[in-house]
Amino acid sequence: MSTTSDARPPLRERKKQRTREALLATGLRLFTERGFAATTLDELCDAVEVSKRTFFRTFAGKEDLVNAPLHDLWTLFLRELAVVEPEGEPTLAEFLRGVLLTTLDGLTEPDWPHRVLLSRRLAERNPSIEADGLYFCDRTTRAALAVLRERFDLPEDLPVLLAIDVLIAVFHRAQEAWAAGPATREGLREHVVAAWGAVPAGLDAPLRPTGPTGR
Amino acid sequence: MSTTSDARPPLRERKKQRTREALLATGLRLFTERGFAATTLDELCDAVEVSKRTFFRTFAGKEDLVNAPLHDLWTLFLRELAVVEPEGEPTLAEFLRGVLLTTLDGLTEPDWPHRVLLSRRLAERNPSIEADGLYFCDRTTRAALAVLRERFDLPEDLPVLLAIDVLIAVFHRAQEAWAAGPATREGLREHVVAAWGAVPAGLDAPLRPTGPTGR
DNA sequence: GAGAAAGTGCCACTGAGTGGCATAAGCCTA
DNA sequence: TAGGCTTATGCCACTCAGTGGCACTTTCTC
Numbered sequence: 001m002s003t004t005s006d007a008r009p010p011l012r013e014r015k016k017q018r019t020r021e022a023l024l025a026t027g028l029r030l031f032t033e034r035g036f037a038a039t040t041l042d043e044l045c046d047a048v049e050v051s052k053r054t055f056f057r058t059f060a061g062k063e064d065l066v067n068a069p070l071h072d073l074w075t076l077f078l079r080e081l082a083v084v085e086p087e088g089e090p091t092l093a094e095f096l097r098g099v100l101l102t103t104l105d106g107l108t109e110p111d112w113p114h115r116v117l118l119s120r121r122l123a124e125r126n127p128s129i130e131a132d133g134l135y136f137c138d139r140t141t142r143a144a145l146a147v148l149r150e151r152f153d154l155p156e157d158l159p160v161l162l163a164i165d166v167l168i169a170v171f172h173r174a175q176e177a178w179a180a181g182p183a184t185r186e187g188l189r190e191h192v193v194a195a196w197g198a199v200p201a202g203l204d205a206p207l208r209p210t211g212p213t214g215r
Numbered sequence: 216m217s218t219t220s221d222a223r224p225p226l227r228e229r230k231k232q233r234t235r236e237a238l239l240a241t242g243l244r245l246f247t248e249r250g251f252a253a254t255t256l257d258e259l260c261d262a263v264e265v266s267k268r269t270f271f272r273t274f275a276g277k278e279d280l281v282n283a284p285l286h287d288l289w290t291l292f293l294r295e296l297a298v299v300e301p302e303g304e305p306t307l308a309e310f311l312r313g314v315l316l317t318t319l320d321g322l323t324e325p326d327w328p329h330r331v332l333l334s335r336r337l338a339e340r341n342p343s344i345e346a347d348g349l350y351f352c353d354r355t356t357r358a359a360l361a362v363l364r365e366r367f368d369l370p371e372d373l374p375v376l377l378a379i380d381v382l383i384a385v386f387h388r389a390q391e392a393w394a395a396g397p398a399t400r401e402g403l404r405e406h407v408v409a410a411w412g413a414v415p416a417g418l419d420a421p422l423r424p425t426g427p428t429g430r
Numbered sequence: 431g432a433g434a435a436a437g438t439g440c441c442a443c444t445g446a447g448t449g450g451c452a453t454a455a456g457c458c459t460a
Numbered sequence: 461t462a463g464g465c466t467t468a469t470g471c472c473a474c475t476c477a478g479t480g481g482c483a484c485t486t487t488c489t490c
Contacts, residue, residue, distance in 0.1 A: 050439090053479090054439075056477090061477075062477080091419045093419065135345055135346035150425070152422050152423060152424060153423040158410060159413040163418050165380075165381075165387075166380075166384065166418065169380035195377065198373045199381070202378035202381075203306065203377075204308065205374060205375070207301050207307060210365070225457080227455080227456050227457080230468085255445065256445075256446070256447090265469085266469065268469070269468080271448080272468075432490090433488105436485105436486085436488090437484105437486075438486090439482105439483090439485095445477095445478090448474080449473090449474085450471105450474105451471090452470090453469080454470090456465105457464105457467090
């Protein structure tokens, strides 16, 4: 009768997850309250009652902790990208857009939006966090390329990479606009749709010199 | 007759530049030869005969030194962006592309291509360098937006930001492809042109499932 | 219950990055 | 060209992120 009902993950794994959760929640809170640089790892580890060594076994660094919500998103995105069946005969762009929206709908953890918001606000004020996030996205791009090449007949890498770059740029700008407002979960989705539409509008925008405003 | 011929910059400034040059040249060399992480700042400062304190007054960090060639590029780009007159009635995309190409042609320092190459190779092997570079480009995007808003009648930010994002993505992929080959200066220009053309090709690419290769 | 395997804590250490202050070098004016 | 002013540099001590090593505890497996 060692029945832990149906909970699959072994105890060890659950403990690890609990530590991770505690670090994440406390970390985001402390960084937000006291400032990112001003909060030392020792303080955080003290608050969570965990050794610094354990922190580094869980996260690659302070920045990595803050960007964890983003990791969730793009990890799920890659999983979806590998399984979603394209409907009709979409272009690569349409397909990517669809998968991203599906991914957003799939993030059901209740306070994910709140955490992304905290994460974003921290990133906006701390270059090292933003830099770390941008690098992560770059690696995601390459991973996405690999998945796409596996599934579809795409002779060249360059155009595909650029399409994914556009997707990620769209998400970034959407997230930025979203974080400036009320920041609800549905809101993020809408901002992505809007930003997506703004891509051709931006590229094809006519260049009129500043008229009446001319200083 | 204090004529230092026509050399405008005062001695102090020239000395500073010389130190910077020495740090840059020696830094790139040491990082390349011995590895980025394996080379300590103390070693570098020792080799250049400069105190660590001086290093940090010249560069924001090790990564910043490696990305200096990139800074040159985008700084010049912003300058050009502020003055180049659009010919005819180009779209924003066409204009940005033109200014980038002009900028590339304007980088005449003899070993700039070589340094970009070293810089790129280092960045590919060292996440922190790549991250730093990506962050720098992000800031450049915002700076470019400000310049464009000043000069042209662009009612919304979002489309413009996305257009610049595309430009930077194009440059990154071009640089990547360029660094994998012989890496001449003209080559970089050609790769930019090619990558630029690959943007619509990528977005509109049809999605055919992997055919004969299907495992 | 015993042994294997995995996770954790503790400790000492490296090295990046910063602040403060004294000194030296270039600059400017009379 | 001597003096004071400004600015860059060197030096020193310090904080803190991140790592390696090893002993210890917990969980898993049989």
